[in-house]
Amino acid sequence: MVTLAEVARHAGVSASTVSYVLSGKRTISSRTRERVERSIRELGYHPNAGARALASSRSNIIALMMPLRTEMYVPVMVEIAVAVATTAREHGYDVLLLTGQEGPQGVRRVVGSGLADAMILMDVELDDERLPLVRESSRPAVLIGLPADPEGLTCVDLDFAATGRLVVEHLAELGHREIAVVGEAAAVYERRTGFAERTMDGVRERAGQLGVRVLHRPCEGSYESMAGTLARIVDERPGTTGLVVQNEAAIGPLLSLLRQQGRAVPEDISVAAICPEQVATQQSVALTSVAIPAHEMGRRAVELVTAKMTGAGNGNGNGSGHANGAGNGRAGTDDETRVELLAPRLTVRASTGQAPTGTAR
Known part of the structure; x- marks a missing residue:
């Protein structure tokens, strides 16, 4: 197993510099950071999750609240969850999947346990009971779905x-x-x-x-x-x-x-x-x-929540719309409210045609 010291030697820096790059506790020049990150990739270094969490007071885990209900089409939800998990790994996070229909209690459990650094919520209702707790919590959160009132929330969804x-x-x-x-x-x-x-x-x-x-x-x-x-x-x-x-x-x-x-x-x-x-x-x-752009919704949710955690603002720059507007490439003016609605695309196939004669007017 590759050690932190070996990464430091490979990059030509001190072990503490490698530690700072991993934890983000200190500002490191972009040139040095790139050198360290390149050594991490080339050597295949994987920091011990427990040790890193203790050192940084972070778990490097994103909680995904995905209530499984019999009336919902599970394959779409699973596709979103897979996109969340794979994108999270690209950003150095693991995913804690919560499938119970716990409502506000589930949010309290995530926030109170400290097991996750951030939350992504699915199956969003117009008057979702979880949202007051999400607004009150200092824990970063993103909704895959759009409630009636998105004020103070970050949301991504198909329009x-x-x-x-x-x-x-x-x-x-x-x-x-x-x-x-x-x-x-x-x-x-x-x-x-x-x-x-x-x-x-x-x-x-x-x-x-x-x-x-x-x-x-x-x-x-x-x-x-x-x-x-x-x-x-x-x-x-x-x-x-x-x-x-x-x-x-x-x-x-x-x-x-x-x-x-x-x-x-x-x-x-x-x-x-x-x-x-x-x-x-x-x-x-x-x-x-x-x-249904399931993969895109899951991917963007992770990008938005990781941007919140790192203070990166607008994430990858794909743009956002104002609350209740479609994603039009313009950043919202309210820093606490961000809504990205993905534009629908209709593909015409064999199942639609002209109305039968005598029905159109």
């Missing part, structure tokens, strides 16, 4: 309101005037989960502007629940020609049911989805979709 507007615009341009949204499970809306609520806000806003009628129906995602949801949509709005699906588990059952009913996609009905790219492309009909 779900813009996503809702985008899918409605696409279907409206194809002549669809009756659209139904197959949404997440009812519990997601009951908790006022941010991404689901904001998507519907965008859908309703743009639909109202374009004269499109919208019906929203939550769905548990199973074959049986999708069958019931589709039957309700057909019964309540028989003129529906466009479907927007924001529920990954429901996509397969929906396409299967439409096929059984003899309704061709997109000739009889168009389907657009908000889902991971691989989900959209692996269906029986490749779906027009807005992808």
Whole structure:
């Protein structure tokens, strides 16, 4: 195992200089720091985590609060978590994964234990009970999600309101005037989960502007629940020609049911989805979709939280928007509030087409 003394000899500096580079306790010239960091990389030196924590009063651990709920699509959450873990390692941090639905108590546990230097919170609700504690804590924190009031918080997320507007615009341009949204499970809306609520806000806003009628129906995602949801949509709005699906588990059952009913996609009905790219492309009909940028969200969350810990301000300079605005490359004027909303990108595939003759107006 490579020792600190060996790194010092390789870099031509003292052992204390290497220690200062690792701990950040003293200012070291950029030339010397680069020389030490190059020696660390070349020799494959890994400082003892326990000793480093004792010396610096830091754990070099980021706590990732990722409540696992049965109504959430776990693969997307796992993809975000993997991006957080791999990016954290690139910055010299390990990740403590907290999957319990502990709410404020989970934040208290992280802050009170001293096990983590910073927090990243997922599954953010519009009126999230964890946020007062996050605001009060001196521990750096970043949210992957956007609450109703982001004041004093750092957040990164897909711009779900813009996503809702985008899918409605696409279907409206194809002549669809009756659209139904197959949404997440009812519990997601009951908790006022941010991404689901904001998507519907965008859908309703743009639909109202374009004269499109919208019906929203939550769905548990199973074959049986999708069958019931589709039957309700057909019964309540028989003129529906466009479907927007924001529920990954429901996509397969929906396409299967439409096929059984003899309704061709997109000739009889168009389907657009908000889902991971691989989900959209692996269906029986490749779906027009807005992808969930899970990796990008996880990576940016780590960059933002490590920038907070090191006092680096704007992180890697990717830019941010003001609270409630899309990421537009301009830094927010409030140093305590930072919101980065990733712009949605819609990819048109085989599942959407012109509204059937006689339905457009």
